[in-house]
Amino acid sequence: MTGMTTAQGARARARNEVTAAIKEEARRQLAADGAVKLSLRAVARELGMVSSALYRYFPSRDELLTALIIDAYDALGAAAEKAREDAGDAPPAACFTAVCEAVRAWALAHPHEYALIYGSPVPGYAAPETTIPAAARTGMVLIGIFRDAQQGPGLAELPLPDELRPEAERLAADLAPDLTPEVAAALVAAWAQLFGLVSFELFGQFNNVIEDRERFFRYAATGLAHGAGLG
Amino acid sequence: MTGMTTAQGARARARNEVTAAIKEEARRQLAADGAVKLSLRAVARELGMVSSALYRYFPSRDELLTALIIDAYDALGAAAEKAREDAGDAPPAACFTAVCEAVRAWALAHPHEYALIYGSPVPGYAAPETTIPAAARTGMVLIGIFRDAQQGPGLAELPLPDELRPEAERLAADLAPDLTPEVAAALVAAWAQLFGLVSFELFGQFNNVIEDRERFFRYAATGLAHGAGLG
DNA sequence: CCGTTGCAAGAGCACTGCTCTTTTTTGTGT
DNA sequence: ACACAAAAAAGAGCAGTGCTCTTGCAACGG
Numbered sequence: 001m002t003g004m005t006t007a008q009g010a011r012a013r014a015r016n017e018v019t020a021a022i023k024e025e026a027r028r029q030l031a032a033d034g035a036v037k038l039s040l041r042a043v044a045r046e047l048g049m050v051s052s053a054l055y056r057y058f059p060s061r062d063e064l065l066t067a068l069i070i071d072a073y074d075a076l077g078a079a080a081e082k083a084r085e086d087a088g089d090a091p092p093a094a095c096f097t098a099v100c101e102a103v104r105a106w107a108l109a110h111p112h113e114y115a116l117i118y119g120s121p122v123p124g125y126a127a128p129e130t131t132i133p134a135a136a137r138t139g140m141v142l143i144g145i146f147r148d149a150q151q152g153p154g155l156a157e158l159p160l161p162d163e164l165r166p167e168a169e170r171l172a173a174d175l176a177p178d179l180t181p182e183v184a185a186a187l188v189a190a191w192a193q194l195f196g197l198v199s200f201e202l203f204g205q206f207n208n209v210i211e212d213r214e215r216f217f218r219y220a221a222t223g224l225a226h227g228a229g230l231g
Numbered sequence: 232m233t234g235m236t237t238a239q240g241a242r243a244r245a246r247n248e249v250t251a252a253i254k255e256e257a258r259r260q261l262a263a264d265g266a267v268k269l270s271l272r273a274v275a276r277e278l279g280m281v282s283s284a285l286y287r288y289f290p291s292r293d294e295l296l297t298a299l300i301i302d303a304y305d306a307l308g309a310a311a312e313k314a315r316e317d318a319g320d321a322p323p324a325a326c327f328t329a330v331c332e333a334v335r336a337w338a339l340a341h342p343h344e345y346a347l348i349y350g351s352p353v354p355g356y357a358a359p360e361t362t363i364p365a366a367a368r369t370g371m372v373l374i375g376i377f378r379d380a381q382q383g384p385g386l387a388e389l390p391l392p393d394e395l396r397p398e399a400e401r402l403a404a405d406l407a408p409d410l411t412p413e414v415a416a417a418l419v420a421a422w423a424q425l426f427g428l429v430s431f432e433l434f435g436q437f438n439n440v441i442e443d444r445e446r447f448f449r450y451a452a453t454g455l456a457h458g459a460g461l462g
Numbered sequence: 463c464c465g466t467t468g469c470a471a472g473a474g475c476a477c478t479g480c481t482c483t484t485t486t487t488t489g490t491g492t
Numbered sequence: 493a494c495a496c497a498a499a500a501a502a503g504a505g506c507a508g509t510g511c512t513c514t515t516g517c518a519a520c521g522g
Contacts, residue, residue, distance in 0.1 A: 196427015
């Protein structure tokens with residue numbers, strides 16, 4: 001308990017470096033071949049260590065995947081945040097579509113990472129609590145846009161069926177207390193629908209259907225914004 | 232080349248029975264543990280045969296999965312068609328939401344089958360042409376609803392940006408020549424967004440966000456219908 | 463300077479998909 | 493009825509997987 005900080009620091013530094021190298025190589029393999037093909041043994045092989053040594057750093061393949069999931073959520077969140085910043089104080093609808101485009105662009109650039117977080121979850125694998133904050137980042141960006149819109153004049157009246165009011169109120173309270181229930185509900189719906197558009201494009205459902213994906217997405221995102229009361 | 236039809240018939244019957252049994256057991260395992268855990272050896276074991284014998288019926292695991300994919304598309308398509316029929320000549324918006332609910336219900340009842348067709352595709356696996364007709368069934372139901380709506384008075388004017396007009400015209404020509412480009416574009420967008428809603432619920436993105444999934448979905452589906460010009 | 467602790471390595475288990483070879487069954491044409 | 497070719501099943505085997513357990517080694521700390 002005395003001066004062991006440097007000692008621990010030495011060990012810990014090495015440990016962190018190896019951990020980072022493992023994650024890096026794993027991400028490389030993920031990007032190349034997808035999550036199902038990610039193999040601990042292959043990662044170890046590439047790093048010149050034996051497979052069992054890897055278990056000192058990640059207790060299981062799932063834990064390694066979890067680390068990659070968090071990174072992916074963070075990367076997507078960062079991309080969304082950057083798009084929001086770049087949009088500055090443009091009209092809310094423009095901010096919204098800008099963030100949508102950023103999400104799509106990130107997904108197209110990192111298809112396997114996208115599939116890891118928004119594709120079918122691995123059965124028997126429940127995303128641990130640790131992923132929640134990273135996963136929330138993108139949603140937070142959208143919430144911010146609607147928060148701003150609510151203050152300005154750019155937000156249309158939104159219908160909210162009586163039967164959904166309690167849920168929408170709970171939702172608003174949980175998500176962002178300064179949003180009206182109407183806005184909160186519309187926001188969540190738009191959020192899910194946005195990822196429907198991206199997933200369909202990425203997972204091949206638009207093959208032989210949509211040619212001009214770029215323009216179609218812009219059109220659909222605009223519709224999304226409109227449906228959620230923006231613009 | 233003479234009367235070998237009966238001979239082939241006898242062999243073929245046995246063959247079909249075994250093929251069906253394999254698919255049945257595979258579907259059982261798929262429903263139980265998901266696609267990644269589906270194992271040829273386990274299927275063979277359960278059927279009391281040795282694993283290599285299975286390759287006489289399905290040349291690879293992927294081919295078996297393809298068969299299950301087609302079945303899943305067909306089952307979902309059938310569910311959608313049934314919902315459409317049950318809705319009869321209700322207003323288009325009601326028909327639309329009814330089909331949406333049917334899609335969601337089927338997905339909730341068959342999560343792994345849903346994940347197989349609308350989740351992340353297995354990398355390196357390209358859905359062969361054979362899946363296309365089955366995959367189109369659900370889309371056809373939606374197209375039918377909009378076709379009907381276009382004849383009645385229940386279809387609102389839809390905006391279509393100039394830049395998307397060529398694509399929308401091509402889309403309408405490919406998909407359903409009797410739909411206007413405006414309707415075709417809106418339809419495809421709604422289609423993708425519908426599956427975004429279902430996937431988010433099924434893949435756990437609504438955990439800790441939406442409680443009352445039932446009502447929220449109804450609300451969102453209504454919004455989808457409205458956004459596509461219905462009601 | 464010696465002991466604890468952290469790490470690496472090796473061997474091994476129970477699996478997987480898939481291939482190749484050998485044996486058995488089976489439906490039939492003569 | 494029987495011999496024969498085609499189809500099916502079985503077996504062995506290869507290369508790979510996640511994961512565990514034991515053993516050796518090296519570095520750090522009192």
